[in-house]
Amino acid sequence: MTVDRRTVLRSTARLAALGAATGVTAACGDSGDPPARTDPGPEQSTGTAAPSPSPPATPVGSPTAATPAPTVAPSLPPLSPTTPVEVVNGPRDRPQVALTFHGQGDPALALALLTAAEQHGARLTVLAVGVWLDQQPQLARRILDGGHELGNHTQNHLDISRMPADQARAEVQQCADRLLRLTGSIGRWFRPSAAQYATPMVREQARLVGYEHCLSYDVDPRDYTDPGAEVVQRRVLKAAIGGSVIALHMGHRGTVEALPAILTGLAEAGLSVVTTSQLCA
Template sequence: MSVDRRSVLRSTARLAALSAAGGFAAACGSSAGNTDPAEPSMAARSQPSHLAESAAPSPTAVPSAAPSPTAFALPPLAANTPQEVVTGPRTRSQLALTFHGQGDPAIAEALLKTAEQHGARLTVLVVGSWLDQQPQMAQRILAGGHELGNHTQNHLDISSMRPQQAHDEIAQCAERLQRLTGSIGRWFRPSAAQYANAMVKEQARQVGYQHVLSFDVDPHDYADPGADAVTQRVLKSAAAGSVVALHMGHPGTVQALPAILDGLTAKGLHAVTASELCA
């Protein structure tokens, strides 16, 4: 049976056009409407080099295939959001309670439930090695309406590292977030430092983090001063726009959280995610 050469050529052209359109749609995806660049897929960036001097070998406990990511949309940030956020707007009755994500998962679960019972949304900056041990916590945090960010892979003194070491610390945690949730998250917080130096900011930017999340209220709950002390320190210093630094793995922090949330309500303040605070 003869084949019409012109028909074949027309069909081939149509298939090529459809293929190109599909690739363009996949590349542009869900970034429309966000004032920040879209959070890039880790597969689209070069992988970090493996350093022989790394303080800890790359863990292997991360599942090879992620569960279906929890769908969540980050609100666009205000156009004037700085590269390093220390506080949010002082004009709204909101603040952000941010948590170092590590420690006993039962303590983390209790803390999340308490926040949810009070209608509060938290921002959890996770340590990548914790996700290797407790991968289910990534989805649990998002399922409660909270936000996830990056707090490095091993929680070492990132400010003292060479650029490639710092890059790897950030990128390894980002890979785990991408694998477990479908996103690297919006925020990076340096480990063992309140503020990011210029080198750390640049390495975070190269991994895909346009913003570093610092804080203006630190009750030093990691020193376990007791629930009453943590509560008093937070309520004394927290104000509209504050970013409070707290830690998940400490029982005193969980015990303090109900009184903190009640006290914030009495002050007319409500805990929202860092992205909501800066939107």
Template sequence: MTADRRTVLRSTVRLAALAAAGSLLTACGTGNLRRADPGALAAHPGTVDPQHTTDPAWSGGEGPASATPADPAEAGPDGEPTAAAQPSTPPAPPVLPPLAPGTPVEVAYGPRTGRNVALTFHGSGDPKLATALLEVAEQRGARLTVMVVGSWLDQQPQMARRILDGGHELGNHTQNHLNISAMTPEQARAEIAQCAERLQKLTGSIGRWFRPSAAQYATPMVREQAKAVGYEHVLSFDVDPRDYNDPSAAELQRRVLNSARGGSVVALHMGHQCTVDALPAILDGLAKAGLKPVTASQLCA
């Protein structure tokens, strides 16, 4: 494939992603959540570990991804894309519930008067561990939100449909999981847009939520770039049990259950055995406390 044809193909995918984002935003309302809960954060100091904010490979031992994605189209003998490389019609996008009126641009937690919680996961790492984690959740009727890294989808494209087919939700966690807060606006937008293109191609939608990489909250610059790509809402969190440090399953269970309450958004990670091991007890403990794990969109509906 020539350089000009590759440019046209990528531009087409990008335009499709932005068009889908526009139609999604017209269907989404806003909700009555506050931006952050200083009390909750103060009660749990150290919610963002240095490793969590600086190491791009902390999500499961995989090395840093290349900032230049490979061209998915392969040329045939005559220089034209092969039949397998031709872009297929995107699947129908998942149906999401409208958000409640007044939902802020950045959501750190949902209504405290409710009994729902959102278990959100950094989408990367060993696909076998990710699949095992999804199966545990599905066996107990829990719905998760996976903030996926685009470079992981390049390596494991089947995981996008696997996650959605289990009744879970997908969001954008940048293409390469680098320190987005330290980037230029152009670099930050590219990181967000590249992951959005992967999601659009694989699922028919860029997803509703964006979460910044290597940061708990998005800077004004990052929020602006996310909105330019098509994300009206940033999904933060108020509970970080630091499973990326690989504590024991019992310790991870304790951290989650001691901190989670109605409306909490919990930040967890695929690709860690401790998280898979702890999840059954976490779900059982939440149930005993009268808390129901739902997707981020259901939390904010």
């Protein structure tokens, strides 16, 4: 009995020594040491070696955890050579309108709105706020996969017209960076935040980032004041004509509830809902 225990102990010791030599461990689920850092850390800049800390766990639902693999942005139709630097409306002789949406708010409302549009064969233009894309990166792909158009509505949705030029450009650039990372394109359209029209300064900063056209609108039902679905519907249908660019907001339940009736009413008036690029092609 004693001989057997010694034999087992000797075998165990040999296995442990073999494991140490080969780097194999007996711990279940151990993924080994973290990969070596490729970026210079603070400890490297001083020339003093320091152990790399374990990377923090990424919270569920954080932008890093939820960021989808980049998708390829769809090709856009070329714009008419007469398209102005700032688009307020499209050609009045076409039976088409563009429904444009401030991209922010409850993702469930955004998904409901996209689904309702697609059920009616409508294609929307979503001007996304950068911090919303940080929180809901999967929606960038969802918007494009639905045949809709995606553009830039600044990073933080502040009053861009009152900013110094460099701060205004940063607001445009930061959102553009997120669009590029998520979709492969910065999008065609930039809409200024907290303003219907872009000032000359804002237009210039947008141009420096890569936006040749700013997007305004000629129909504003003020759905962001939450007047109720019936009021939103009535205001849109009363004002919309061929070529209209209509400003709406994703994060408001009344807008989602109004959309099916809006789409039905526009169709009865002989107006189809297309993306802004299609409207201005």
